[in-house]
Amino acid sequence: MKKRVFYWISGNNVREPVVSLVVLETGAMVNILKAKMEPREGFLILEVTGSELQVDSAITILKKYGEAEDIPKIIQKDDNLCIDCGSCVVHCPVGALSVDSDYKILLDEDECIGCKNCAKVCPVNAIKVFEI
């Protein structure tokens, strides 16, 4: 499974190698989608991939050093606006957009990393990516 979280590292823990710790202890894969570290606080957007157990233990470790919050849906494709042209598909770096056998454009919201490439090329503004 895959889970994306907002993560705030609290003051005293900013120097802790939290992400490495999570990887080593749980074996889960952690992708840092965004990171902003300051002397007394840190903010990250993390994507944790692994079995349910791995992801759960990863979140438990993360919570030991700070606060984690699930990220709500970051992308939305309006099927009423979409004209199923397919301009977006090649611009997705992670394959979240695809064409099905009926030439309908499909979006896998769970795969999206919020890069906005698709939203920028969509000729009819059918894709909205929420700021995270």
Place this chain on the structure above:
Amino acid sequence: MKTVFEINEKIRNNNAVVVTAEEMISIVDELGAEKAALEVDVVTTGTFGAMCSSGAFLNFGHSDPPIKMYRTLINGVEAYSGVAAVDAYMGATQVNSDDDIDIAYGGAHVLEDLVAGKEVELVAEGYTTDCYPRKKVATTITIDDLNQAILINPRNCYQSYNGATNSTEEKLYTYMGALLPEYGNLNYSGAGQLNPMQNDYNRETKTYNTLGMGTRIFLGGAEGYIIGAGTQHSPNNAFGTMMVKGNLKEMNIKYLRGATIPKYGCTLFMGIGVPIPVLNAEIAKACAIKDEDIQIPVLDYGVPRRSRPTVGTINYNEARTGKVKLEVEVSGKKVEKTIKTASVSSYKVSREISKELQDWILNGEFMLTERLEPLEKYAPKPMKAKMKLVKDILSRPAVVGTIKMSITEASRILIENNINHLPIVDEKEMLSGIITSWDIAKAMAQDIGSISEIMTKSVLCATPDETIDMAARKMSRNNISGLPIVDSNNMVVGVVSAEDISKLIGRTGLNKI
């Protein structure tokens, strides 16, 4: 041999056999063209894609007191009103006059909003006459307030279109969509085996079997007509186009959508379907054309010239798989590259159009017409306009400097030659950097002693065969004032500066370039 009259009788009697162009493929495969022509009465086609050459004549009716509109804006988008007092033509690609909105809203969006029944703002200015004393009008209207809203699209429904790819190191924004660097993608457009003109094309005579002026068609969800060959119609190489007309008031935004191609402009996605009466075996055979039989020449949009180099040819079947293999040239070597393909038109909606038209005919709601005239035979010509290349304004020999040179030497060269840019070459005389008089001024102020410390190492350059327009755009986009011109061996052959170009324009006049 059947006639259109007989087919219409069958439609009225509810016993016409109507199939989509996709269905026709297997019918002809199975029965052969002769038998298929006996079995099938009508083949329906469809296409849905960006068709820039679109627009509508709008008649607003007379205000009281009356106005002779000479500048007309709808939702901030200008419509051409140099026709009669209260008529205007809203072109699909006309962009918004408001800089803040920019290209994101244009004529195509106004047309979509009208079709959607939304209220739009009409602002028009006139010059006063004795019969038209009103100076300005500002009001809100919907499509119902218009006397006529007639879609007349000068060039729609391209029979074939080329694919677009990009050999350069920069991402390009074109009317074919965003093209990633180094052949990152290949964008193509068109409905292939469902395309109306492909299905009606006689490959031997290079003419169209049934369609022509007067052919009733599916246009934007309503009935419309072909009124002649489209502009740039080029039947000899299967690049036919058609001019179409329909009533905007009856159309549906499912098949008429305003769109913005990023960093290019706006355009109208149009849905068009043409019914083809299967009068004989020859027509049946043409209707069985398959995606794999339709070629897509792939052009390199990295070369912004009228004739872009062809990188290769693929067919619609290959294009629809999502990736194709092409032999391309990368830094002088031929390599096979797998390129991802992207459609910029919708095959899904094209199918829906061919099915909807099929339903209309089966339900007896749509009768076929016989054309009044076949499409004219044109061969488009390029524009008669002079072009200047970079090499035409290069002064030779090139003035260059070397890395080992002192700053004082370099500044002397600049002054002696009255120039501001000095390309720096290595021992093999290849370009390795550039310095400007500003760099020298900075070096003096900061007490820096060597060329290598002040020169710009990653240099943007141009070639002698590029057009002056390309060089000017490169400078303005990158906010620089000079471009070293290099040959294919990276040897400097000169410099073109912003001053050179402004002198050229100042001396000869913009229209002579």
